[in-house]
Amino acid sequence: DTGVSQDPRHKITKRGQNVTFRCDPISEHNRLYWYRQTLGQGPEFLTYFQNEAQLEKSRLLSDRFSAERPKGSFSTLEIQRTEQGDSAMYLCASSFNSLSNSPLHFGNGTRLTVT
Amino acid sequence: DQQVKQNSPSLSVQEGRISILNCDYTNSMFDYFLWYKKYPAEGPTFLISISSIKDKNEDGRFTVFLNKSAKHLSLHIVPSQPGDSAVYFCAASTYNNDMRFGAGTRLTVKP
Numbered sequence: 742d743t744g745v746s747q748d749p750r751h752k753i754t755k756r757g758q759n760v761t762f763r764c765d766p767i768s769e770h771n772r773l774y775w776y777r778q779t780l781g782q783g784p785e786f787l788t789y790f791q792n793e794a795q796l797e798k799s800r801l802l803s804d805r806f807s808a809e810r811p812k813g814s815f816s817t818l819e820i821q822r823t824e825q826g827d828s829a830m831y832l833c834a835s836s837f838n839s840l841s842n843s844p845l846h847f848g849n850g851t852r853l854t855v856t
Numbered sequence: 857d858q859q860v861k862q863n864s865p866s867l868s869v870q871e872g873r874i875s876i877l878n879c880d881y882t883n884s885m886f887d888y889f890l891w892y893k894k895y896p897a898e899g900p901t902f903l904i905s906i907s908s909i910k911d912k913n914e915d916g917r918f919t920v921f922l923n924k925s926a927k928h929l930s931l932h933i934v935p936s937q938p939g940d941s942a943v944y945f946c947a948a949s950t951y952n953n954d955m956r957f958g959a960g961t962r963l964t965v966k967p
Binding site for chain 1: 890892899947951954955959
């Protein structure tokens, strides 16, 4: 069990630059989630995929944010024209969708710092 | 919209005693509830869950209680150990596994 893998672990960028993060879920999991976590808060839902279909997007996901999961395996989250308010931990999680609920398995996150 | 609330940002208990972490929710559509544990520089790790058809689920030292009428759940850890020191997140989801998290409670277990 290799778990959920996220790359990079840390990213420092200047305001206005674009950044892209990658997430590799647990291989048999068909659902993939992106969350954002800021200091003192719990993970905030951004979006999720079932296979390659993006099923829901949060209001937090402005038009500067885009996520893809082209082949239903790994996913990327891109932030364009970064702002200082985008500084946060970006967490990816995956789960196996079945008739019953199942817990999300999280990666260790990508910490973004926008200077 | 804060659908899941953890009103205690921190809790300190003595080793060997019981730790009780509390969580309240507002969305009556939630039917699956979970607790996650998070260490620094790591992602949250699943700890224990409970379905809305139950009111208690136990796993070793960890027990989760659900009071649907009060929209309240709690996590009991007994006996508490120093290694339990971490941030604990309460989470809830609807049938489609759309999961929402509380802000977390930092538990410190003192030796």
